[in-house]
Amino acid sequence: MLSPIELRSDNAAGAAPELVAAIANANHSSALAYGGDAVTARLHEVAQEVFEHPEAHVFPVVSGTAANSLALSALCPPWGSVVCHETSHIYVNECGATSMFGGGAVIRGIPGDGYKVHPDGLRRVFATTNWCDAHHSQPSVLSLTCPTDFGTVYTPAEVAALSAVAAERSLRRHLDGARIANAVVANGCTPAELTWRAGVEVISLGAIKNGAVSTDAIVSFDPEVNEALGYRLKRSGHVASKMRFQSAQLIAYLTDGLWLRLAGRSNAAMARLAAGLAGVDGVELLNDPQANMLFLHVGEDVERRLADDAALLFYGMGGGVIRFVTSFQTTDDDVDEVLRRFTSVVG
Numbered sequence: 001m002l003s004p005i006e007l008r009s010d011n012a013a014g015a016a017p018e019l020v021a022a023i024a025n026a027n028h029s030s031a032l033a034y035g036g037d038a039v040t041a042r043l044h045e046v047a048q049e050v051f052e053h054p055e056a057h058v059f060p061v062v063s064g065t066a067a068n069s070l071a072l073s074a075l076c077p078p079w080g081s082v083v084c085h086e087t088s089h090i091y092v093n094e095c096g097a098t099s100m101f102g103g104g105a106v107i108r109g110i111p112g113d114g115y116k117v118h119p120d121g122l123r124r125v126f127a128t129t130n131w132c133d134a135h136h137s138q139p140s141v142l143s144l145t146c147p148t149d150f151g152t153v154y155t156p157a158e159v160a161a162l163s164a165v166a167a168e169r170s171l172r173r174h175l176d177g178a179r180i181a182n183a184v185v186a187n188g189c190t191p192a193e194l195t196w197r198a199g200v201e202v203i204s205l206g207a208i209k210n211g212a213v214s215t216d217a218i219v220s221f222d223p224e225v226n227e228a229l230g231y232r233l234k235r236s237g238h239v240a241s242k243m244r245f246q247s248a249q250l251i252a253y254l255t256d257g258l259w260l261r262l263a264g265r266s267n268a269a270m271a272r273l274a275a276g277l278a279g280v281d282g283v284e285l286l287n288d289p290q291a292n293m294l295f296l297h298v299g300e301d302v303e304r305r306l307a308d309d310a311a312l313l314f315y316g317m318g319g320g321v322i323r324f325v326t327s328f329q330t331t332d333d334d335v336d337e338v339l340r341r342f343t344s345v346v347g
């Protein structure tokens with residue numbers, strides 16, 4: 001019997017050994033709770049170095065949904081709207097968390113090619129808004145997801161152009177970086193170039209999908225939102241008493257480029273997989289994977305056989321379209337075995 005190969009999600013991957021070791025290394029004596037410890041103090045310094053921003057401040061949380069919804073609630077007034085792409089996780093997959101924490105703030109999902117918001121789309125929102133009219137939610141935040149939920153990647157120039165349009169109407173700028181390391185690697189840019197240098201004020205820094213144990217974070221580049229974030233995190237139960245174990249992971253993650261090496265592995269595995277699948281008859285690749293996510297049309301019969309006969313673990317999107325996601329744990333041998341099983345099913 002074939003052993004299953006994991007391509008469902010990077011959420012299904014395990015923890016990176018370096019981050020497990022970081023938890024163990026932080027496990028000595030006692031320390032002040034709720035982020036008052038030396039490890040968390042060091043985390044802010046590390047983030048300041050890595051993001052090249054003297055005021056970067058990190059708020060560890062336990063999930064990407066917590067990072068997004070709490071960051072957005074601190075940026076958006078209750079009468080405001082968060083503008084994002086209509087496929088965004090915050091709009092489609094977070095069960096209204098931003099509206100709940102945002103006191104009723106709404107999310108306005110808009111279309112855009114390549115699963116991205118485009119400047120003309122944002123301008124259309126502005127043109128169709130009744131500004132200063134209490135009957136209408138007021139666009140208050142632009143939230144970009146990078147990589148998008150469909151694996152495409154904004155360039156720093158695209159983020160900067162969108163931030164500039166958003167700033168014309170004083171919208172705050174947030175980036176859902178659940179997989180931001182994959183985007184930085186795909187762009188070959190610095191973390192600063194994709195974020196604050198491109199006008200982003202607060203990011204959700206994903207780490208869990210890339211090897212951390214129940215630790216993502218909000219990184220704020222704007223000290224003015226930090227006080228609100230502090231209260232909002234506490235009220236929602238997101239200030240861990242033993243924060244040092246989250247902070248220790250984030251320090252190890254960001255130090256010496258570990259986060260980018262882990263993401264580089266998953267991007268490289270996806271590139272190898274996509275190159276191998278591109279030559280297979282009857283398979284249509286629906287995107288050119290820039291990060292670690294690939295959508296392909298295989299038809300319902302092949303989809304069933306890939307799951308049942310080839311023991312591949314993946315998500316079906318309906319209509320014979322499937323999604324493959326690689327992670328830092330996906331090896332070249334895994335990819336080659338996927339390709340071998342794939343061609344035996346299709347051929």
Ligand SMILES: Cc1ncc(COP(=O)(O)O)c(C=O)c1O
Nearest residue numbers: 063064065066089145149176178
């Ligand atoms: C782009 C994006 N943002 C946010 C999240 C939310 O992360 P979590 O499931 O940890 O709440 C996900 C999860 O898959 C995601 O793909």
